[in-house]
Amino acid sequence: MNEIELLRRIGTEVPEHDDMARARAFRRLQTAIPVSEPEIAHPRTHRRRRRWPVAAVAAAAILLALVWPILDVNQPGARVSAASELLEEMARVAEIRPYEAPQHGEYVYTKSKALRLAYGGNEATGEQWASVVPVTREVWEAPDGSGRIREVWGHPTFLTERDREIWVAAGKPDLQVGPFVTDEAFSEGELDYIDLSDLPVDPGELRSLIDHRVIRGGPPGDSETFTIIGDLLRETSAPPDVRAALFRVAASLEGVDLLGDTTDESGRPGIAVGYTEDAITQELIFDSVTSQLLGERTVDSQGTIRSWSVYVTLAIVGSTDQRP
Amino acid sequence: MAQALTDGPIIERSLRDPGEFSLIFERHYDSVRRYAQRRTGRSAGEDIASETFVQAFLTRHRFRTASPSALPWLLGIATNLVRHHFRDEKTRLAAYTRGFALRVRSEPDPGDHMESVTGLEAVSRALLHLPSGERDVLLLYGWADLSYRDIAGALALPIGTVRSRLNSARRKLRELLEWDQATTRGEREPTPVEDR
Numbered sequence: 001m002n003e004i005e006l007l008r009r010i011g012t013e014v015p016e017h018d019d020m021a022r023a024r025a026f027r028r029l030q031t032a033i034p035v036s037e038p039e040i041a042h043p044r045t046h047r048r049r050r051r052w053p054v055a056a057v058a059a060a061a062i063l064l065a066l067v068w069p070i071l072d073v074n075q076p077g078a079r080v081s082a083a084s085e086l087l088e089e090m091a092r093v094a095e096i097r098p099y100e101a102p103q104h105g106e107y108v109y110t111k112s113k114a115l116r117l118a119y120g121g122n123e124a125t126g127e128q129w130a131s132v133v134p135v136t137r138e139v140w141e142a143p144d145g146s147g148r149i150r151e152v153w154g155h156p157t158f159l160t161e162r163d164r165e166i167w168v169a170a171g172k173p174d175l176q177v178g179p180f181v182t183d184e185a186f187s188e189g190e191l192d193y194i195d196l197s198d199l200p201v202d203p204g205e206l207r208s209l210i211d212h213r214v215i216r217g218g219p220p221g222d223s224e225t226f227t228i229i230g231d232l233l234r235e236t237s238a239p240p241d242v243r244a245a246l247f248r249v250a251a252s253l254e255g256v257d258l259l260g261d262t263t264d265e266s267g268r269p270g271i272a273v274g275y276t277e278d279a280i281t282q283e284l285i286f287d288s289v290t291s292q293l294l295g296e297r298t299v300d301s302q303g304t305i306r307s308w309s310v311y312v313t314l315a316i317v318g319s320t321d322q323r324p
Numbered sequence: 325m326a327q328a329l330t331d332g333p334i335i336e337r338s339l340r341d342p343g344e345f346s347l348i349f350e351r352h353y354d355s356v357r358r359y360a361q362r363r364t365g366r367s368a369g370e371d372i373a374s375e376t377f378v379q380a381f382l383t384r385h386r387f388r389t390a391s392p393s394a395l396p397w398l399l400g401i402a403t404n405l406v407r408h409h410f411r412d413e414k415t416r417l418a419a420y421t422r423g424f425a426l427r428v429r430s431e432p433d434p435g436d437h438m439e440s441v442t443g444l445e446a447v448s449r450a451l452l453h454l455p456s457g458e459r460d461v462l463l464l465y466g467w468a469d470l471s472y473r474d475i476a477g478a479l480a481l482p483i484g485t486v487r488s489r490l491n492s493a494r495r496k497l498r499e500l501l502e503w504d505q506a507t508t509r510g511e512r513e514p515t516p517v518e519d520r
Contacts, residue, residue, distance in 0.1 A: 001440055003497035006447045007466040009440075010420055011362035014369075022353055025374040029349055032378045033342045145407060145456075189407045189456035214379045217371055217408070 032212045083258035083273050087251035093291040094243040101197065101239070102316050107140040107147055109324060110234075111313035113266065117306055118156065118177040122170035129163040129170075131156040132307070133178045140320040145189040148320040153178030185320065196238040203248035210249060222253050223282075226275040230284050233293045234311065243291070259283060264295035266310045274299075280306070331394035335387050345381050352395050353377065359468050360402050365419075368412035376402040391477070399468050400478030403460050410456070420448035443501055450500045458493040461486055 102108050114135050121128045134154040141147040156177045158164040167173070194215060200206050209215050210228055218224045229250045232238065238246070250256060250273070259272035262285060270285040279301040285294045297308035315324035331348060338344035356376050361369025379401050380387075380394075387397055406413055424445035451459060464470045464478060472490070476483040 001443060003447055003494055003501055004466050006440070006443045006501070007451075007462070007497070010444060010448050010451075011467070014358050014361045014366075016358070017354055018357065018370075021357060021370045021373070024370070025353060025357070025377060026346070026349060028374045029346070029377045029381060032381050033345065187455055189460075190410050209382065212378045212382065213375060214382060217375055217405075 028212075032208075083256045084251040086258055086271060087247045087256070087273065090286055090291045091244040091247035091251070093289075094247055095240050097240050097243070097290065099240050100316055102143055105142075106316050106318060107142050107320060107322075109313065109315050109317045109322075110137075110139045110141075110311060111323075112137050112139075112309050112311045114309035115265070115305075115307055116177075117159070118175070120167065120170075120173070120175060122166060125166075125169070127166045127169075129166040130159040131163065131167075131175055131177060132159055133157075135178075138323075140317065141191050141193050143193060143195060145191045145193045146187050147191050147193075148183070148185050149191075150181070150183045152181050155179050194232065196232065196242045199242050199245070201241040201245045203245045203252060206242075206245045207249045207252060221277075222255055223275055223277040226250065226253060226256065227282065230282070230293070230296060233284075234296075247291070257281075264310045265297070265308045266295070266312065268294055268310075270294045330392040332388070332391055335384050335394060338381075338384060342381070345384065348380070348394055348398075349377050352398055355395055355468070356398050356402050359399055359463075360406065362467055363406050363416065363463060364409045364412040365416045368409045368416075372402055372405045372409060375405055379405075388477075395468075396470055396474035396478040399464060399470065400480070403464065403479065406460075407456065414452065417448060417452045421445055421452065424448060446500045446503070447497055450497045454493055454496060458489045458496075461489040462493040462497075465490055 114137065115132050116135050118131050118133060119128055120131070133156040136152045136154075138150045139147065140149075156175050158167065167175075199209065199215070207225075210225055211220075213220075213228075216228050216231065218228060229246050232246055233243065253275070255275055257274050257276070259274050261269065262272045262283075263269050264285045268287070271288045272283045272285045274281045274283040276282075281299045283297050283299060285296065286292065287294050292314075293311060295308060295310035298306045300306055313324060317324060331351070334344055334347050338348070353373065357369060357373035360372035360376070363369065364372060376398055380398055383401075387394065391397070424441055427441050428445060451462075454462065460479060461475055461481075464475045465472075470478065472483055472486050475481070475486045475490075479486070481489075
C-alpha cells in the first residue's frame, strides 16, 4: 500500500452527510444573502500608499482637540453618539497617519504587557479560585504567516483573599500559570496573520465582512464584532484607510459607550470607548493624537479590572531576532 | 433530457439574483465540510465549511465563470481558512497519530494487518510535520481528489509549484513509512511514542 493509499484511509470516519451541520451552514449563508442586493462588494485591487507630512498629522490633532471638549458625555443619551463622534474623529486621524507595510522577509513586531486572569478549582468541593499573572508578550509576524512568539509569565497573585483561601484548602496545588518563559517559532502559514491591505475601505462593506465573520471567525453579535475590531486594530499593521474604516465600523455599532479620558495600565493618557455585555465591559483605549490603540481592559460591574493589556511597541523589523 | 448547468453560469446568474447561490451550496457543501473536518475536527471543520460559503458568496465576482466546477475554488477558500485554525489542525492530526499508535500497541498479534496500521500512524505523523504549503497540496490531492491543475487554481499557484510540493510531500511520507515498516519488521529499534 503506497503513501497516497494510506493517506486516503485517514479521517474516513467523518460522515458523508450531516443534515444538522448543513442546516446551520445554510442559515448562516442566508444571513449573507440580501433580499435585494444593491451592489456587489469589489474590494480595491490597487492601493496608493500615502505618506503625510508631520504638519498634516498635527492639523488633525488640533482638529480633534477642538472637537473633543464639545462632547458632553454627561448628558443623558449622549454617550453613544459621543462615542460615535469620537470614533469618527479617530478615523480622520487614522487616515493621515504615516504607514509602512511589511515587505517580503520583514516582520511586524509588537510588544505588549498584560495581566491575565487564570482559574483553578478544588475538585472535591467544586469551588474555584482566580489568580492573575503578568505576561510580557513579543510577536514577530511576517505576511506569510511565519514568525515567533515569546512570552514571559511572571508570578501569579490571587484576585482576592477568598481565592487564596480556596487554593489553600485545596492543598496548594501548582497553579501552573508562571513564572516561566515560552519561545516558539512558527513556519509559513502557522500564525494567524490577517492581510488587511486588500479589504474594502467602505465602512458598510467592511462591516458586512466583519459581521459575517469572513475576516475572522467567531460567534454572532455586536459584542464579538467590537472584539474583532479591537483585534484588527491591535497587532496588525493596517493601512491608514482600512484603520479609518475600522473606526467607522466601530462608530456604527449600537451600544458602544464613550468612557472618556483615562490612563492605560502603563500610565499613558488616552480616551476609552467600551462595550458592555453580561455586566462585563470591554474597553479600548486610544491615543487621542495618533489614534493608536494603547491598551484594552475588561472591567466588571463593580469596577474591578479583571484583565488588561497595553501595547508598548509596534515596528517593522528584518528578522525574528531583531527588536526595534 | 435537459443538461444541468455547470457552476460557472450559476454563479454568474447569482451576481444578479443572489438567491441562485444556494444551488452552489447544495452541490458542494458536503465535500467542503468533509475536507475541513478531516483536517481540523468536527467543530472547527463545520465552522470553516460554513465560513467558506459566506466568503465565497461575498467574493463570487472573483470566480472565473468559465470553470465548470466551483469545488476547487471553494476548497481553496476553505484551505485558507484552515490556516487560521492551525492549532485545531495540529490537534486533529496528533489525534490521528495517537489513535493509530494505540492500535499498534494494543493488538498483540496483528500479523499482516500490523504493517498497514503502522503505515497509517507514520503517514498521519508525517502530516503533522510537513510545511503547511506542502500539506495543503497533498491533502487537496489525497483527500479532495483535485487534479494538479485544479489545485493550482485553488491555491493560486503555478502548476510546477504544485507538482514540486506534492513530490516533496510524498517523498517525506515515503521516507517515514519505510523507516517505520523497517521498525515493525524488527530491523530497527522502535522510537518511543513520547519522543515522536
